[in-house]
Amino acid sequence: MVRDISCRELAASFSGDQPLDVLDVREDWEVEICMIDRARHIPLSELQVRVGELSPEKPLAVICHHGVRSRHAGMLLEECGFKDVFNVSGGIDIWALEVEPDMTRYD
Numbered sequence: 001m002v003r004d005i006s007c008r009e010l011a012a013s014f015s016g017d018q019p020l021d022v023l024d025v026r027e028d029w030e031v032e033i034c035m036i037d038r039a040r041h042i043p044l045s046e047l048q049v050r051v052g053e054l055s056p057e058k059p060l061a062v063i064c065h066h067g068v069r070s071r072h073a074g075m076l077l078e079e080c081g082f083k084d085v086f087n088v089s090g091g092i093d094i095w096a097l098e099v100e101p102d103m104t105r106y107d
C-alpha cells in the first residue's frame with residue numbers, strides 16, 4: 001500500500017543517512033515553473049513505459065501538484081514490484097508553502 005509522507009518529513013530525509021529518491025510525475029510545463037532540485041522527472045503519462053529507469057529496491061517518494069497523480073503513480077509502481085513507495089501529501093504546492101517558501105506556486 002502506498003504510504004503518505006509529509007513534505008517536511010521528505011525534506012528531513014534529505015539530511016539523513018538514506019535520503020529518499022524523489023519522482024516528480026507532473027507534466028513538462030509544470031516542472032518548468034518549479035521543481036525540487038533532487039527530483040527525477042517522469043510525467044505520469046510516460047511512467048508505464050519508463051518504469052525501467054527507476055530502481056524498485058530503493059525507497060521512492062512520488063510528488064505531483066497536490067497529491068492525486070502521485071498516488072496513482074505510486075499504485076502503478078507497486079504493481080510493478082516497488083515495495084517502498086511514498087505519496088507526498090499536498091504535493092509541490094504544500095512543499096512550496098512549508099519547505100521552500102521562495103518557490104513559485106501555480107494553480
